[in-house]
Amino acid sequence: MASARVTGTTAAPPGTGRASARARDWAEIQERMLVPLYEAVHDRLEVGPATSVLGLGCRSGLALLLAAGRGAQVAGLEPDDELRGLARERRLRVAAHHRPGADVARSAYSLVTVFEQPPPGTEPRRTVAAAARLVLPGGHVVLAAWGPRERCESAAVLDVARRMARRSGARDPFELSPPGALEDLLAGTVLRPAGGGRVGCPFAYPDPGSAVRGLLATGLYDAAAEFSGPALVAKELEESLQPYLRPDGTVRMANVFRYLIAERPR
Template sequence: MASAQVTATTVERPRAYATAGAHGRARDWAEIQERMLVPLYQAVYQRLEVGAATSLLGLGCRSGLALLLAAERGALVAGVEEAPELRELAEGRGLQVAPAASAHSPAGPGEVTARSAYGLPRAAHSLVTVFEQLPYAVRPSELVADAAARTLPGGQVVLASWGPPERCESAAVLEVARRRSPRAPGHGPFGLSAPGALEGLLAGAGLRPAGSGRVTCPFAYADLDEAVRGMLSTGLYERAVEDSGQALVAKELEESLHPFVRADGSVRMTNVFRYVVADR
């Protein structure tokens, strides 16, 4: 089984924000940014006692670290990821990851199955997680309906999103994405951070609230260069890069990060993420 050990990037790289491209940003996600959400993944898995009896599907699993952590607990895991660059990295970690399928359908071109010990495919899962995808969703309700459709009766769905902006030091840094693109989604990354917002998505998908929690996820980087690359890799700046160019977006990101630079040159921001658990 592939290891979920997370280590800092040790190779010095020149600042090449403008030429990183989709593959470079995907690798930056896997090498830099993905580990920032480990406290969220682990808090959910501990609460739900994820283990050998769990068949877990990660919607929007990106490069798959959350799946690896669940697999190390004994769970059967599979993922769905739209971006081919991230999917390639997840598959390189030995994970089964499929392209995104149409909403509401548990089967079709994007169907992905965890396999049992007898090699039989599973078309639905005891746990479906949506850890990172909601801030990008144009229609979050359709994403949640898709998650519910892929969950076994009696199974659970977990939705997660950023906490209140006043509890997230990265809020000022994320503002660069809105400022640099008139096409930025109106809801932004904090569109589901208000009390009851995540819960409001459940009823329409036939899901019942079964608990919630908040998790502190420090974003810590070795230096400004790593911080800029990590934030760009989140996907929240894609439209800003398209509209204003990656060099300009990276420059403004670096300026917005200066208040969080420590005496040793490292960068640290404290953020809160919120999750809800729902029963199907």
């Protein structure tokens, strides 16, 4: 099977126009892959007009937009300038940091979501501790992670990031996948486990070029691009997608994500 050509897929160096392009790639290509996860959580917790939602690391805000569509009051925190700008284009209240009385006005929320894995250099326990401080008594915090590696066809594709980063410290996307890993993050907080589940989130793209752009937009390949060069990472990523290329030219990988619901006692 011939390899499709990929154009415009190099990783986005910080502070350039490519950073904006990569943020757009996330919002327009990759973010929708997680809609089944967002909707499963919203259904499980009956998100609606009585719910106030804070998204930690909300990126361009699709999960918040879906919650707002159910009538919830929503706000987000997103440190990346480009992604935060896209969320604001969706008329969402998103700030870089939590400052009561500023962009994100509430001091606590009935639901705090952490759908995205913290970036390299950020300790997941600190993120969970922050979520615990921002949730109301009787409210919930939701943590999400990739499911078991063997249940995720994207595992082989994500392995490109690890291989090409060598010793530069790329985060393993499956570090929170083992049983009990998410639950362990609750230690030392007021939160207690209150259920969870697994959700199928297939990654489906119209062509390999879109797949490469969407995957690079996750940020998981940043360390690899820095160590091995963005062009080489894009090439290796394109080649790793070949087993998932369908006769009609589309790309599809079946994946499972898991989520943990934690409750703050009243």
